[in-house]
Amino acid sequence: MKDLNRKTARVKAYPERVIQFGEGNFLRAFVDWIIYNMNEKANFNSSVVVVQPIEKGMVDMLNTQDNLYHVNLQGLDKGKVVNDLTLIDVISRSLNPYSQNEEFLKLADQPEMRFVISNTTEAGITFDPSCKLEDAPASSYPGKLTQLLYRRFKTFKGDRRMGLIIFPCELIFLNGHKLKETIYQYIELWGLGDEFKAWFEEACAVYATLVDRIVPGFPRKDIDAIKEKLQYNDNLVVQAEIFHLWVIEAPQEVANEFPADKAGLNVLFVPSEAPYHERKVCLLNGPHTVLSPVAYLSGIDIVRDACQHPVVGKYIRKVMYDELMETLNLPKDELTRFADDVLERFNNPFVDHAVTSIMLNSFPKFETRDLPGLKTYLERKGELPKGLVLGLAAIITYYKGGVRADGAEIVPNDAPEIVNLLKSLWATGDTEKVAKGVLAATSIWGEDLNKIPGLTAAVKADLDSIQEKGMLETVSKLIE
Numbered sequence: 001m002k003d004l005n006r007k008t009a010r011v012k013a014y015p016e017r018v019i020q021f022g023e024g025n026f027l028r029a030f031v032d033w034i035i036y037n038m039n040e041k042a043n044f045n046s047s048v049v050v051v052q053p054i055e056k057g058m059v060d061m062l063n064t065q066d067n068l069y070h071v072n073l074q075g076l077d078k079g080k081v082v083n084d085l086t087l088i089d090v091i092s093r094s095l096n097p098y099s100q101n102e103e104f105l106k107l108a109d110q111p112e113m114r115f116v117i118s119n120t121t122e123a124g125i126t127f128d129p130s131c132k133l134e135d136a137p138a139s140s141y142p143g144k145l146t147q148l149l150y151r152r153f154k155t156f157k158g159d160r161r162m163g164l165i166i167f168p169c170e171l172i173f174l175n176g177h178k179l180k181e182t183i184y185q186y187i188e189l190w191g192l193g194d195e196f197k198a199w200f201e202e203a204c205a206v207y208a209t210l211v212d213r214i215v216p217g218f219p220r221k222d223i224d225a226i227k228e229k230l231q232y233n234d235n236l237v238v239q240a241e242i243f244h245l246w247v248i249e250a251p252q253e254v255a256n257e258f259p260a261d262k263a264g265l266n267v268l269f270v271p272s273e274a275p276y277h278e279r280k281v282c283l284l285n286g287p288h289t290v291l292s293p294v295a296y297l298s299g300i301d302i303v304r305d306a307c308q309h310p311v312v313g314k315y316i317r318k319v320m321y322d323e324l325m326e327t328l329n330l331p332k333d334e335l336t337r338f339a340d341d342v343l344e345r346f347n348n349p350f351v352d353h354a355v356t357s358i359m360l361n362s363f364p365k366f367e368t369r370d371l372p373g374l375k376t377y378l379e380r381k382g383e384l385p386k387g388l389v390l391g392l393a394a395i396i397t398y399y400k401g402g403v404r405a406d407g408a409e410i411v412p413n414d415a416p417e418i419v420n421l422l423k424s425l426w427a428t429g430d431t432e433k434v435a436k437g438v439l440a441a442t443s444i445w446g447e448d449l450n451k452i453p454g455l456t457a458a459v460k461a462d463l464d465s466i467q468e469k470g471m472l473e474t475v476s477k478l479i480e
Helices: 025-029 031-042 059-064 101-109 141-155 175-189 194-203 223-230 252-257 274-297 303-308 312-327 332-346 362-369 371-381 386-398 416-426 431-439 455-469 471-479
Strands: 016-021 047-051 069-077 080-088 091-095 115-118 165-168 209-212 238-241 245-248 267-269
Touching (some): 047 101, 059 091, 080 223, 101 141, 274 371
Parallel strands (some): 016 047, 047 091, 115 165
Antiparallel strands (some): 209 245
């Protein structure tokens, strides 16, 4: 079996025209797969330089394989079973700006660079006032991007033809607007001047986008068979579903430069991504966020198994159809069809989507994906949505850590300040203090959720039930 690199695999080389912040499974199975198809079918003729957004990441693994890897798409395509492997060759190199900061900044000096794409999780687009222009690099993603843009502005002396088109893929509503606002904050904080601000406004464009593809990631269960089939030792295989959707709120001239639609891909350039975003976040990501801790603490590890479980499956349907769907304003039959499609995707027989892979940064995810629905449901129905409340209590319980009933370790993965907060609250042994403390964390929610009528008592009651009876019995009681 051969190692996978550019000597053993015959691959093409393309000009570097895309800077990508993020090297994780999603970007590699979605954006880089799309760019591969654009190169193959629409003569996009572009390669990607990956920038690792945090100090620890995967760029060393990528560089070991000369940034080559396979995407394994599995599922049903118009009723046809598909299980294929595609060698993705679009990443030219991967950089860690924490150890290669000058190489990172030199990307701004390349005249052919045109696009910036990112996925740094919901927590990634934030303004950190402690960042400085001279940091090597700035800690936040928007800070790094501002450093890069300012370098480009200076290198090309404000040439308007050297602007960049920026597509954030973080799952934040109007993510482009948020990123643009944050860049303006850094321009002001760092005193970068009116000329640079005008260049950014006139030469660059930041567009809101919505992305949709379930990406379970590395196929641990199938990797030996996949390597045998490939005859390559690929340690970066990414498994994903066939379905994909990228909605970009941009004019047609941007579509002409980024011709994904001409490659037969489900990439839409639209006047407003809002209807697509609300539907997707509410009926796909919302259920994902709460089903994961509920399932895991019930002894279930895979999303498909959770959907097919006699108890947890009913919980998922309750959250989707009885709670979250009631908060949307689109026609009911359209929402039902979309929800049915989501459940079919959750039930993909090929994809073992580990629920733990969804639980990274669970609190920011609940804030963006489920909290709006919880508030709207309360406003419309006059009562709290019990399934969503239980989902929040399940997240809080998961962040307690420890071990599951079957001995599986519970390892929450979030910002240190959130993990430490939960650790200190659970150390009190008082579920009322836990509930009140979590709900009062304005650093997570931007507000004190204890002010939502009845929420504190409802969360405490669910925490007590989970502690006393276990998750599965608590869910059983809810769906009865």
